[in-house]
Amino acid sequence: MASLMKSLSMTPRWIKRRVLVVLDGVIVAGSLQLATMIHLESLQPPRNTSLWMTIGWLVPISLLFFHWLGLYRVVIRYMSHVTVPTVVIVVVTSALLVAPASYLAGHSIGPSIIVIYALLLLLGIGSLRFLLRELYRHSQRRQRKPVVIYGAGAAGCELVAALRNGGEYEPVAFVDDWRGLEGAMVEGLRVHQPVALAALVQEHQVAMVLLAIPSAPRWRRREILHWLSDLSVPLKTIPGSADVIAGRAKISELREVALEDLLGRESVPAFPELMEANIRDKAVMVTGAGGSIGSELCRQILAQNPVRLLLVDNCEFALYAIEQELKQHIESTQSRCELKPLLISVQHSGSLKAVFESFEVHTVYHAAAYKHVPMVEFNLVQGVSNNVFGTLHLAKAAMAAGVETFVVVSTDKAVRPTNAMGASKRLTELICQAFAYAQSGTRFCMVRFGNVLGSSGSVVPVFRKQIEQGGPIKVTHPDITRYFMTIPEAAQLVIQAGAMGEGGEVFVLDMGEPVRIHDLARNMVRLSGLEVKDAEHPEGDIEIVYSGLRPGEKLFEELLIGHDVSKTRHDRIMTSKERFWEWPRLEAFLQELEQAFIATDHLRIRQLLQSAPLDYHPLDEIADLVWEARQAMLPQTRRQRPGTNATLRAVARLEPVLKPVTKEG
Incomplete structure (x- = not known):
């Protein structure tokens, strides 16, 4: 049967249509003949010549009307209840043609025969098509993967229809936690309670569980995902209701489970007045516009109708990608915003000055930074220089141009900090704090938050790739934890925090509960339908191995330095007052630091960073690759370590400058 249906499905459509026309002709003739037999209460076919003449007229005329009414445009394998009105219309039309056909044949047929004929024809034409559809589906079921759908609501029903019309999956059952549906039949599938899922997986050899609850709150989805992770069955989900309603996705588009469902929280609605305060009808600059946070900032800024959006990045491809995306959005929405892609490094003070002189800028969102901890450890000079002096040059150019608001994205x-990247970002905060109190023309504020899901270098895509390659998953330490937030939520909160600042504040975003990376890796393995390989499960699929903490990496991250924390009008945003140096003192320090960069003096850079109010306590020796290469070329007796007398004497020259008392702010 399967091979026969396969050969039939591969037959040209025009041949299948002609076969269907012939079968319909037989059904029309047989229905009228059978209707007459029922009316006459006879088991013998009537031998009335005029009846056969009526059939001779009725069959071709009916088939012509069937074709004209679109019956043969319906693809049988995709038939659904939507096709029923078409079948009813052609049946009624054919029934109305019986009387004229009998008149042409010189024969009179009573109304009762016509009614019986219509019912038989409806049964025959409808049954033929639904029988052929079911035969086709039955032949396909053996080739499809059985799946269970979690959620028997409207989305689940739509997903069943989409899967049956597809060619890869065959739904075998529904699972829903609403007890009112237990045992009910929905779309021909029985609805089971979640506790029966393990048995269903075993009984039907289920290849995948599909989550069809797009409108469920995130906390509920998270509960379900944690529970399903114990089954070690592959899990996919349909798009969220917002994407479906907006037309950005279809129910049938199966996706990998979003880790924000596993880790994130319910998003808090944005305050419209905060979102638009620094953006609407203003010119806005975003540095690092091609990065994870920068690009999302650009998307959300564009939605607030700025008059001009300046995209600043030193990566050509990243800048091109975000510029093309935003340009398409502007064209589709007919926005009046001017888009200016600028291929500039924030370390080039002259280029920055020229940009601010050429374009009036009201608001700056500074997201450009080297952020990968090991990479900055391996490239200490360039990493710290870009983060610190890039911010310094940008802030000076912004103040000179009269920029109203300057928002720094921190970490x-x-x-x-225990690494150079963190120290450089804390020094960046100090620079903006100092400028905030040294002048009043530009309002500076800093927004500090943790990791974002899906950003470049994030553990989530790395783990997913390692799972696809068969493992192992590499985790640095069994106890390492991190805070996580979705990129859209982080960008939205950055914009709102920037609108609340009066000047010099460090805003801290509520990141929720920290996540143990080992648990994240284990859940990702199980949600992929695999088993973690360990001492208890030596037959497992994916092993989790520990590679050790990388240079400068901490086990636990923090968000607050002190305890002077205040709430804001937004539940997810706090503000913290933290100590800093006033500008004259910080300026002298930065001049010494710049000289150390020019001399590529790694020891002096580290010692200077330790002398500033950064609470910088490096855990490892200097890991800069140039430093290590230089050390390898020196004799053992001449090799230097951090804290040597030469470096301490260099720092001692700063003592007269560093005497003023630090300012608390």
Whole structure:
């Protein structure tokens, strides 16, 4: 049967249509003949010549009307209840043709025969098509993967229809936690309670569970996902209701489970007045516009109708990608915003000055930074220089141009940093704090948060790739934890925090509960339908191995330096007052630091960073690759370590400058 249906499905459509026309002709003739037999209460076919003449007229005329009414445009394998009105219309039409056909044949047929004929024809034409559809589906079921759908609501029903019309999956059952549906039949499938899922997986050899609850709150989805992870069955989900309603996705588009469903929280509605305060009808600049946070900032800024959006990035491809995306959005929405892609490094003070002189800018969102901890450790000079002096040049150019608001995107790694990247970002905060109190023309504020899901270098895509390659998953330490937030939520909160600042504040975003990376890796393995390989499960699929903490990496991240924390009008945004140096003192320090960069003096850079109010306590030796290469070329007796007398004497020259008391702010 399967091979026969396969050969039939591969037959040219015009041949299948002609076969269907012939079968319909037989059904029309047989229905009228059978209707007459029922009316006459006879088991013998009537031998009335005029009846056969009526059939001779009725069959071709009916088939012509069937074709004209679109019956043969319906693809049988995709038939659904939507086709029923078409079948009813052609049946009624054919029934109305019986009387004229009998008149042409010189024969009179009573109304009762016509009614019986219509019912038989409806049964025959409808049954033929639905029988052929079911035969086709039955032949396909053996080739499809059985799946269970979690959620028997409207989305689940739509998903069943889409899967049956597809060629890869065959739904075998529904699972829904609403007890009112238990045992009910929906779309021909029985609805089971979640506790029966393990048995269903075993009984039907289920290849995948599909989550069809797009409108469920995130906390509920998270509960379900945690529960399903114990089954070690592959899990996919349909798009969220917002994407479906907006037309950005279809129910049938199966996706990998979004880790924000597993880790995130319910998003808080944005305050429209905060979102538009620094953007609407203003010119806005975003540095690092091609990055994860920068690009999302650009998307959300564009939605607030700025008059001009300046995209600043030193990566050509990243800048091109975001510029093309935003340009398409502007064209589709007929926005009046001017888009200016600028291929500039924030370390080039002259280029920055020229940009501010050429374009009036009201608001700056500074997201450009080297952020990968090991990469900055391996490239200490360039990493710290870009983060610190790039911010310094940008802030000076912004103040000179009269920019109204300057918002810096910071990181939780700036809190009591153990790596150069975190130290550089804390020094960036100090620069903006100093400028905030040294002048009044430009309002500076900093927004600090942790990791974002799906950003470049994030563990989530790395783990997913390692799972696809068969493992192992590499985790640095069994106890390492991190805060996570979705990119859209982080960008939205950055914009709102920037609108609340009066000047010099460090805003801290509520990141929720920290996540143990080992647990994240284990859940990702199980949600992929695999089993973690360990001492208890030596037959498992994916092993989790520990590679050790990388240079400068901490086990636990923090968000606050002190305890002077205040709430804001937004539940997810706090503000913290933290100590800093006033500008004259910080300026002298930065001049010494710049000289160390020019001399590529790694020891002096580290010692200077330790002398500033950064709470910088490096855990490892200097890991800069140039430093290590230089050390390898020196004799053992001449090799230097951080804290040597030469470096301490260099720092001692700063003592007269560093004497003023620090300012608390």
